Amino acid sequence: MRILVALIAILFSVSAPVMGQSALPPAPYANRQISDPVLERKAKALMETIRCLTCQSQSIADSDASMAGDMRSQIRERIMVGEEPEHIRAWLIERYGDWVSYEPTANPILWPLWAAPFLLIGLGLLLLRGRIRRKRK
Template sequence: MRTLLAFLALILSTPILAQSALPPAPYADRQISDPVLERKAKALMETIRCLTCQSQSIADSNASMAGDMRSQIRERIMAGEQPEHIRAWLIERYGDWVSYEPTADPVLWPLWGAPLLLIGLGLLLLRGRIKRRRRQ
């Protein structure tokens, strides 16, 4: 019985132990004092996907990972780095999925071409049916 109670106490205390004691990133929720730089950072943040939420940009997410990414972007912008270089760094670090902007890699061309091919095939089938109905 004691073993069972100890096991239950351990299981129930796990979420408490999982809380991070780390402070939030310095620029996670603090804007850059220069409005031009903040606009650049904000525009970039709106095109980067939150890795935790997956359906929100890091500009809209409250996840700690999104806060860390916002802080990194603001710090790099303040250091004079261009948003395109920061985006490339984030894609290199986290993969193409992190960016909301689609890529045009040759591997993905079938995905872009398949809808056009299916629409063309559908139009050909529709034309054939219309011709058959006219003959009857």
């Protein structure tokens, strides 16, 4: 009985990586470049500014994740049809949220976040000035 349990455990541990792989083939332009070098440069420049949703620390141009491959393929296909990179970026942001883009947005709701460091530095300088004045007296 122990041998049977051990064989079953070995079978599942060996087959686990195979079961974790996607059965779907990669997207057509996930790892294949556009034949037109100008269009490929446009696509590559855009891919370097889009964050991988799986890895989160890499751009989709650098990531090997299947999700990044799908996004690369979508970008290349849209570039080949004639869409502009900024239109594609807007579509990706609309679909996945602001977080997908490495380029920060300037939405009015985010202005306090941009102003916070300057306010904190100003407050620190005021406190430092008050402390220096107290020491002189």
